[in-house]
Amino acid sequence: MEGLRRKTYEIDEQRAAWEGLASSCASLPRRLGAFAVLGFFLFTALTTAVVLFYNVFGERVIEGQGVHAPASAFYATLATSAAVVLFGFGLWLVRSLGTYRAFARVLRDGGHDPYRPTRDGLAPYSDEQLLALRVRYERMVEGKKKNLFERLYGFRSDDSFSLGPLSALPGTFEMDTLRVEWETNLILSRQEDIPEVSWWTEGRMELLPRKLDEHLRLAFTLAFTEESVRMLKRRYGYRTDRWHATVPEGKLWDAVRDHEQARRTRATLQRRRG
Structure with missing residues (x-):
């Protein structure tokens, strides 16, 4: 009975390690798309803020008309949004690969092949x-x-x-x-x-x-x-x-x-x- 309990515990522990490995493997295109959407909203918010800033504090050529933001401000907001997207995506990618390697090491230390989950059978699968x-x-x-x-x-x-x-x-x-x-x-x-x-x-x-x-x-x-x-x-x-x-x-x-x-x-x- 003690051996049976020990075996069950080992399987549960093994499944937890596999779960950690799997959870670090998000879909790359899907995650990139999520960051792209975030970048779009950031670009929209920054552009709106720049336009409002120039209309409030900018110098009007003709009284009563709005102030056009310079093209350089537009390109600056675009570059900022792109930089945030690339930095965020790169940070996620580094952390994801690092977590993957860490859980792969845990499985390898336990005698399992992290790249071949069924090498020892189907026990880890519910x-x-x-x-x-x-x-x-x-x-x-x-x-x-x-x-x-x-x-x-x-x-x-x-x-x-x-x-x-x-x-x-x-x-x-x-x-x-x-x-x-x-x-x-x-x-x-x-x-x-x-x-x-x-x-x-x-x-x-x-x-x-x-x-x-x-x-x-x-x-x-x-x-x-x-x-x-x-x-x-x-x-x-x-x-x-x-x-x-x-x-x-x-x-x-x-x-x-x-x-x-x-x-x-x-x-x-x-x-x-x-």
């Missing part, structure tokens, strides 16, 4: 995150991204996972079976190099394990239940009140379960955001 990732894989067309998910997580198009309704839920025997299947696929494909998840890749694709808090659990749950409901509606009709006549008897209970869980999860998230 059931909810794995199902959300598997749903993303389900929507992908053949190509590099789908191949990345196969090599990284052991997903296969013909594995035991299915949508509409879901074949497994978090914390169930079916989910444990899926984990074993995916980890077996990883072991069997070890002759291929496990792809690296770099700072840049994580910022774009969000592949690293996350420490599950309540909000994240709800977000992951909504991702895979909503996709299952969409699949059910495409197969059996968009009028859920007629599913009793269109859904096969063996799948009806699971279909209603997915629909109700998606509805409750969406409502809970909306209440939290509100």
Whole structure:
């Protein structure tokens, strides 16, 4: 029992380290866009302030008319705004990379590869995150991204996972079976190099394990239940009140379960955001 408690603690600690690594990998274009918006508002505010300053304190050539600010003042506000954006973005980038290296060092000291999160299996991933990732894989067309998910997580198009309704839920025997299947696929494909998840890749694709808090659990749950409901509606009709006549008897209970869980999860998230 003591060994079991110790193992659970180690997994939780490991997930916390992975969470720190993942949280330092924000999307570069998105963050640059945020700083650009900030720069635009700063430029607008500075330009307005300069125009007001010249109209209040500037010398009027013709009485009653406004005073035109010189072009040099306009270029000065533009340069100031650009400098603030570049400085802020550069500061964020340096801090983000520094945090990433720090958490990578923590994971490396613990015997883990910070660039290959599934090298030692799927234990750092919660059931909810794995199902959300598997749903993303389900929507992908053949190509590099789908191949990345196969090599990284052991997903296969013909594995035991299915949508509409879901074949497994978090914390169930079916989910444990899926984990074993995916980890077996990883072991069997070890002759291929496990792809690296770099700072840049994580910022774009969000592949690293996350420490599950309540909000994240709800977000992951909504991702895979909503996709299952969409699949059910495409197969059996968009009028859920007629599913009793269109859904096969063996799948009806699971279909209603997915629909109700998606509805409750969406409502809970909306209440939290509100």
